[in-house]
Amino acid sequence: xxxxxxxxxxxxxxxxxxxxxxxxxxxxxxxxxxxxxxxxxxxxxxxxxxxxxxxxxxxxxxxxxxxxxxxxxxxxxxxxxxxxxxxxxxxxxxxxxxxxxxxxxxxxxxxxxxxxxxxxxxxxxxxxxxxxxxxxxxxxxxxxxxxxxxxxxxxxxxxxxxxxxxxxxxxxxxxxxxxxxxxxxxxxxxxxxxxxxxxxxxxxxxxxxxxxxxxxxxxxxxxxxxxxxxxxxxxxxxxxxxxxxxxxxxxxxxxxxxxxxxxxxxxxxxxxxxxxxxxxxxxxxxxxxxxxxxxxxxxxxxxxxxxxxxxxxxxxxxxxxxxxxxxxxxxxxxxxxxxxxxxxxxxxxxxxxxxxxxxxxxx
Amino acid sequence: xxxxxxxxxxxxxxxxxxxxxxxxxxxxxxxxxxxxxxxxxxxxxxxxxxxxxxxxxxxxxxxxxxxxxxxxxxxxxxxxxxxxxxxxxxxxxxxxxxxxxxxxxxxxxxxxxxxxxxxxxxxxxxxxx
Numbered sequence: 001x002x003x004x005x006x007x008x009x010x011x012x013x014x015x016x017x018x019x020x021x022x023x024x025x026x027x028x029x030x031x032x033x034x035x036x037x038x039x040x041x042x043x044x045x046x047x048x049x050x051x052x053x054x055x056x057x058x059x060x061x062x063x064x065x066x067x068x069x070x071x072x073x074x075x076x077x078x079x080x081x082x083x084x085x086x087x088x089x090x091x092x093x094x095x096x097x098x099x100x101x102x103x104x105x106x107x108x109x110x111x112x113x114x115x116x117x118x119x120x121x122x123x124x125x126x127x128x129x130x131x132x133x134x135x136x137x138x139x140x141x142x143x144x145x146x147x148x149x150x151x152x153x154x155x156x157x158x159x160x161x162x163x164x165x166x167x168x169x170x171x172x173x174x175x176x177x178x179x180x181x182x183x184x185x186x187x188x189x190x191x192x193x194x195x196x197x198x199x200x201x202x203x204x205x206x207x208x209x210x211x212x213x214x215x216x217x218x219x220x221x222x223x224x225x226x227x228x229x230x231x232x233x234x235x236x237x238x239x240x241x242x243x244x245x246x247x248x249x250x251x252x253x254x255x256x257x258x259x260x261x262x263x264x265x266x267x268x269x270x271x272x273x274x275x276x277x278x279x280x281x282x283x284x285x286x287x288x289x290x291x292x293x294x295x296x297x298x299x300x301x302x303x304x305x306x307x308x309x310x311x312x313x314x315x316x317x318x319x320x321x322x323x324x325x326x327x328x329x330x331x332x333x334x335x336x337x338x339x340x341x342x343x344x345x346x347x348x349x350x351x352x353x354x355x356x357x358x359x360x361x362x363x
Numbered sequence: 364x365x366x367x368x369x370x371x372x373x374x375x376x377x378x379x380x381x382x383x384x385x386x387x388x389x390x391x392x393x394x395x396x397x398x399x400x401x402x403x404x405x406x407x408x409x410x411x412x413x414x415x416x417x418x419x420x421x422x423x424x425x426x427x428x429x430x431x432x433x434x435x436x437x438x439x440x441x442x443x444x445x446x447x448x449x450x451x452x453x454x455x456x457x458x459x460x461x462x463x464x465x466x467x468x469x470x471x472x473x474x475x476x477x478x479x480x481x482x483x484x485x486x487x488x489x490x491x492x
Contacts (some may be wrong), residue, residue, distance in 0.1 A: 017401075032456075033427045034402045222401065222427060290449070292405050292425040314404040314427050321405075340407075340423070 005050035006143050006201045010208050014218055021221055022116030024051040029220040036223035037316040040190055041357050044149035045219035046211050051115040054142050054198060055125060059134035062107050068264055069128050070101065071246060073256035077103035081176040083187055086254055087246050088113075088124065089266030093273065094242035095249065097121050098234065100187060102176050110176075110183070112144075112196075114236050128265070142181070143204035147216060148194035148227075150357060156195050159210050160184065168195065189224060191231025191355045229322065230315050232284060232352035238295055239282075239310040239324055247273055248326060250282030250351055283331060284351035285309070285323040286361065289344040293323035298338040299346075301331050309337070317354045318363060324351050365395040365489065368460055372436070372476050373485035379460065380436040380476060383467075388437055388476070391464040392424065392455060395489045400426035403452040408444040409466055415441060417475055422465055424455065433465060437475040443467040 002025040011018065016027035027048065029036060039045045057066060066074040072086035082103050088096045097117045102110040113121045125136045147156050157165040160182065167177035168184045173193070176185040183198040199207060212218065225235070232250075234240055240249035247255075247270065255270065256262070287293050293312030300306055307327030315322045323346075327335070336343040349361050367373070371381040377396035381389045397403065407423040415421045415435040422433035444466045448454060455463035470476075480488065 017398075028428070029401055032402055226427060290405060291407070292430065294430065314425075316427075 003051070005048055006204045007048045007050060007208055010205055011048065011218075016218070016220060019221075021051070024115060026051060027218070027220040029222045030218050033220065033222040033226070034316045036217065036219035037226050039217045040149045040192055040219060040223065040227055041317055041354070042150070043217070044147060044151040044155050044194070044215075045217045045223070046208070047146040047148070047219050047221070047224050048143075048208070049146050049196065050143040050201075050204065052144055053113045053115060053118045053121065054139040054144070055111045055113060055122070056137040056139060057109045057111060057125075057134055058107060058137060059132070060107055061132040062109055062134050065129060065132040065134045066101060066109055067262055068132075069125070071255045071264055071266060071270075073262060074101060074103065074109065075262075076256070077101075079103070079175070080105065081171065081178075083174045083176060083185060087251060088121070089245070089264075089270075090242060091265060091269065093245040093266035093269035095236070095240045095244060095246060096124055096242060098236055098240070098251075100185070102185060116237060139198075141201050142183075142198045143201045144196060144198045145204065145208060145211070146188055146190075146194065146196045147211065148188045148190040148192050150193060152192070152194035155211065155214050155216050156197070159207065159214070189231075189233055190227040191233070192227075192357065226313055226316060229311060229313055229324070230317055230354035232324070232350075234324070235311055244326075245270060245273060248280040248282065250324070279329060280307070280326050281329045281331070282351060283325055283327055284349040284353060284361075285312070285325050285335070285337070285346045286318075286349055286353075286363075287321040287323075287337065287344060287346050291321060291339050291344050293321045293337060293339075293346070297323075299325050299327050300336040300338060300343060301328060302335070303330070305330070307331070315353060318359055318361075320363070322353050365393065365398060366460070367393065367395070367482045367486050369482035371460075372479035372481060374434065374436045374479055375488055376434050378433060378436050380479060382473060382476060386470070386473065387442060388439070388468045388470050388473070389464050390433070390436060390466055390468065391459055392433065393485070393489075394459045396431075397456050397459045397463070400424065400428065400431060402427045403455045406448040406452045406455070406465065408446070408448065409441045411441055411444055413441045415439065415468065424452070424465075435468065436479055437468055437470040438472065439468040439470040441466050442469045
């Protein structure tokens with residue numbers, strides 16, 4: 001039985017093409033996925049992301065708990081509402097999930113974790129909570145709408161209840177504000193400015209329709225995927241999973257090694273891996289020949305050694321095919337990709353292709 | 364609702380095959396197929412002169428979502444390909460039955476077309492999907 005978000009009927013009214021996404025019946029596109037993609041880069045679009053899991057961590061030891069749980073350090077969060085991206089690791093440093101943690105105060109934090117990993121995440125959060133004075137409170141009655149694009153703030157602020165619009169207009173990137181059950185983070189998964197808005201489920205359809213009325217275009221998970229790929233943002237389950245650690249997933253920057261005395265789950269395994277010398281690295285690829293890069297295609301280096309594309313696709317902004325790949329560290333500036341038995345030429349680049357509407361790579 | 368013209372036959376793998384006046388068979392993908400695939404971004408065409416058997420993979424269409432093989436609906440020789448698709452693969456989305464044709468085969472035996480579905484049969488198939 002697939003699960004439905006509270007906006008399911010609204011998507012069907014808009015003739016969305018629905019697919020099963022990790023057990024959820026979600027819109028993949030409403031019309032042209034490429035148009036949806038361009039709208040977010042150039043103007044403003046919205047996504048129903050209510051399938052994502054919101055979990056509050058409350059208690060006197062909330063900070064200590066999260067400092068032990070996460071590879072990034074919540075002690076960096078000192079300003080109320082500030083957000084941090086982190087991996088949650090196994091003892092072997094495999095990535096259980098990636099998440100965003102918002103700082104409400106030293107005893108209260110909010111996590112947003114992936115939908116497809118919900119069950120194991122909650123189990124892990126609860127297991128690790130045994131030794132701390134904290135409560136893990138999932139918030140299944142919150143809907144979440146991501147409004148993304150250069151015009152997102154302009155469109156959203158006037159529609160927020162009470163004085164929340166005024167606060168939302170003021171918050172800095174990667175920060176949040178809230179009022180009652182409404183919670184607005186200036187975060188996203190597209191490489192554009194915008195908000196992720198959590199709100200009570202029974203308010204979601206009304207808010208969605210207000211956004212439609214002011215011209216915010218509904219966008220599906222298809223565009224969400226091409227946008228995040230262009231932004232060089234990893235997708236859990238494709239670019240990383242429990243068999244991979246952050247060092248080989250392009251996420252070394254999310255590990256807080258300082259202060260040295262902080263222990264966190266997976267730290268020793270990460271230190272061991274570092275000492276052995278990490279053999280794989282995470283890169284971006286641009287296909288120079290015609291075709292489309294896809295996940296699981298083989299990357300062939302000049303010396304014959306091989307890597308693998310973790311996610312790939314067509315970049316509507318660049319009108320080229322791009323990919324993220326895990327490859328041997330000695331990769332040069334170019335490589336070949338095996339596409340249906342033919343070797344095609346690709347260029348190796350930093351895995352950040354488009355940000356704030358602008359292409360970051362020389363074409 | 365997808366459009367399914369009744370002047371041609373359909374394979375259950377979603378290709379259409381149109382027998383033309385000169386006895387050749389023009390091939391493309393159905394409106395239903397292009398809708399399922401979403402925006403097309405790349406087409407790998409067969410080569411003119413290539414011999415293909417009925418059911419052989421002879422072309423690939425790639426959308427923003429996925430790659431999909433195109434199977435030849437009849438046995439024969441490829442005599443024309445739609446080179447326009449290299450620069451405008453979206454023609455398949457915009458005009459699946461006209462401008463979005465993919466290749467033309469000179470068939471060995473046009474009676475192979477009898478094994479394909481007619482428009483009504485194909486429509487019934489897609490309604491069940």
